Amino acid sequence: MNEDCLKLTTYFGERDRCGGQFLADRLTEIYASHELQTSVVLRGVQGFGAKHHLHTDRLLTLSEDLPLVSVAVDTATRIQAVVAQIERLEFHGLLTLERARMLTGQIEPARLPPELSDGTKLTIYLGRQERIGRRPAYQAVVDLLHARGLDGATVMLGVDGTAHGVRQRARFFGANVQVPLMAVAVGNGDTIASLLPELGSMLARPLITIERVRVCKRDGDRLAEPRELPEADASGLQIWQKLMVYTTEDARYHGRTQYQELVYRLRRASAAGATSLRGIWGYHGDHRPRGDSFWRLRRQVPVITVIVDTPERIRQWFEIVDEITGETGTVTSEMVPAYRATGPDALRIGGLKLARLGQ
Numbered sequence: 264m265n266e267d268c269l270k271l272t273t274y275f276g277e278r279d280r281c282g283g284q285f286l287a288d289r290l291t292e293i294y295a296s297h298e299l300q301t302s303v304v305l306r307g308v309q310g311f312g313a314k315h316h317l318h319t320d321r322l323l324t325l326s327e328d329l330p331l332v333s334v335a336v337d338t339a340t341r342i343q344a345v346v347a348q349i350e351r352l353e354f355h356g357l358l359t360l361e362r363a364r365m366l367t368g369q370i371e372p373a374r375l376p377p378e379l380s381d382g383t384k385l386t387i388y389l390g391r392q393e394r395i396g397r398r399p400a401y402q403a404v405v406d407l408l409h410a411r412g413l414d415g416a417t418v419m420l421g422v423d424g425t426a427h428g429v430r431q432r433a434r435f436f437g438a439n440v441q442v443p444l445m446a447v448a449v450g451n452g453d454t455i456a457s458l459l460p461e462l463g464s465m466l467a468r469p470l471i472t473i474e475r476v477r478v479c480k481r482d483g484d485r486l487a488e489p490r491e492l493p494e495a496d497a498s499g500l501q502i503w504q505k506l507m508v509y510t511t512e513d514a515r516y517h518g519r520t521q522y523q524e525l526v527y528r529l530r531r532a533s534a535a536g537a538t539s540l541r542g543i544w545g546y547h548g549d550h551r552p553r554g555d556s557f558w559r560l561r562r563q564v565p566v567i568t569v570i571v572d573t574p575e576r577i578r579q580w581f582e583i584v585d586e587i588t589g590e591t592g593t594v595t596s597e598m599v600p601a602y603r604a605t606g607p608d609a610l611r612i613g614g615l616k617l618a619r620l621g622q
Contacts, residue, residue, distance in 0.1 A: 268300075268365035268472065269342035273333040273349075274312065274538055274569075275356035286354050290333050291423050291430060297345050298428030300367065301388045301470055302335035303421035303443040308566070309523060310538035311530050312357065313606035319523070330538045332569075334445070335425075336365065336388075336472055346615050357536060359503070359571060360601035360615055363472040370463030375452045375473070382478045383452040384595065385413075387462070388470040390426065391442040395465055401544055403465065404446055405552045411458050413450030414481050415509045415547030415593045417565040418554075419540055420444045427468060446545075447567070449476055449509075449595050479506075480585065480594035482548030489581050489596035492574040492620070500618035503599035504577040508568040508584055509547045510592040522566045525587050529570065534580055535604070539568045547593045571599060 279286040287304050294302040307330035309319040318329050335345065346360070363386075375383065385408075393400040401418045408416045423432045424443040431442045448455075455473065463469040479487050495501050514521040522539050529537045542565035544554035553563050570580055577596070584594055598620070602613040 265364070265366050265371075267339060268336055268363050269339050270361045270363050270472065270474075271335045271342050271345060272359045272361070273356055274536065275331055275333075275354065276318070276328045277306070277331050278328040279354055279356065281352050281354045286356070287331055287333065287423060289352065290349070291425065293345060293348055294335050294425050295430040297337075297341055299335050299337040299341060299345065299425050300365070300428065301337075301424065301426060301443060302333065303388070303424035303445055305332045305334070305419050305540055306422055307332060307538045308541045309526050310536065311526065312536040313355070313604060313610060317526070317530060332538060332540065336363065338365070350615065355606050357571065357602070357604045358615065359505075359599050360617055361474065361597070361599055362617070363474045366459065366463070366471040366473070367469060370459050370469055370471070372456075372460050375456045382476045382595065383450065383455045384474040384476045384597070385448045385450070385455050386472045386474075387446045388426070389444055389446065389466070390431075391420065391444055393467075400466065401444060401446055402552070404462065405544060405546065407458065407462060407465070408448045408450075409546055409552050411454055413448050413454065414478055415545065416446055416448035416552070417509060417542040417545035417567055418444060418446045419542050419567070427470070449478060449593065474597065476595040476597050478593070478595055479581070480588055480592060483588055483590045483592060485585060489574075489577055490598065492598060494574060496618040496620055500616055501602070501613055502574060502618045502620070503571060503602040503613070504574045505597045505599050506570040506577060506581060506584060507595045507597070508570075508588060508592055509594070510566055510568075510588065511547070512541065512564050512566050514591050516587045521587060521592065522568050525568055525584065528583050528587065529580060532579070532583065534570060534576070535572045537568055537570045539566055541566050548591070571602065
């Protein structure tokens with residue numbers, strides 16, 4: 264299958280509840296009831312939202328409600344049905360809807376549309392214990408992406424989710440073979456198109472999405488500004504924008520941890536929010552793929568920081584990002600066609616109708 268799809272992403276807190284149960288469980292139950300192709304719940308390591316309360320796993324007193332990110336992907340019809348159900352829930356958090364292309368089954372050689380030929384984000388959904396030969400599948404996939412010259416790739420481990428319509432939840436005792444994880448990579452669209460058949464042939468049940476991005480920085484070098492976007496489309500629907508910063512946990516800025524400094528600076532500048540997610544394996548720029556090791560004193564795992572805001576404010580936050588990633592890091596920007604934030608005191612910003620721009 265090769266067709267248009269939607270990606271629904273929800274940002275919220277680990278302790279957030281809805282209808283007497285944890286919100287993370289409620290969302291995944293909804294996704295499983297609709298038999299979505301894939302969904303994954305990721306636990307963040309640092310972040311803040313509408314209330315600007317910082318949560319981080321570095322300090323015990325601030326680690327009791329770490330950020331969670333729930334990602335769900337399927338056809339537009341299925342995701343819109345899910346959105347209609349989620350709209351009836353009462354909770355605080357941020358939801359975004361983004362367009363993507365979904366590839367499953369036998370993946371044939373493809374020519375990407377012109378808007379994807381420059382910069383493309385490739386996401387591969389895998390099982391936690393899935394293997395290719397004797398190796399973890401995610402390591403074999405990342406090695407292929409690195410060998411083909413993609414700008415970077417990060418593997419993030421899920422704690423819950425659905426795979427091919429069936430819920431797969433991590434358990435303390437159990438193999439957790441199909442508990443989902445996702446590998447996110449960015450690079451040249453033509454390069455990604457050329458490796459898709461090989462990537463698909465490696466996997467027993469491939470599930471891949473591709474999305475349009477602009478690579479703004481690579482290994483600290485500034486390549487482009489975030490795309491100039493209007494505040495609304497022709498029908499008046501508001502447009503939003505996203506920055507994703509790919510770095511490593513051991514990267515430093517003036518002696519401080521790079522991703523922590525980035526979140527602190529954005530919070531002080533009153534950004535709408537930011538979430539950092541720690542990966543288990545990956546690379547960016549010219550570095551070789553790597554992950555956790557018992558023998559290293561400093562962790563070299565990848566970290567992704569996500570920032571979503573209006574296009575005007577994203578231009579402000581990019582200057583902070585650019586400064587802090589002056590020596591290392593990959594930065595991308597993307598259009599977000601639908602954004603809904605809810606918070607205390609009946610705060611509600613945006614909505615989940617998809618804006619559209621001509622190419």
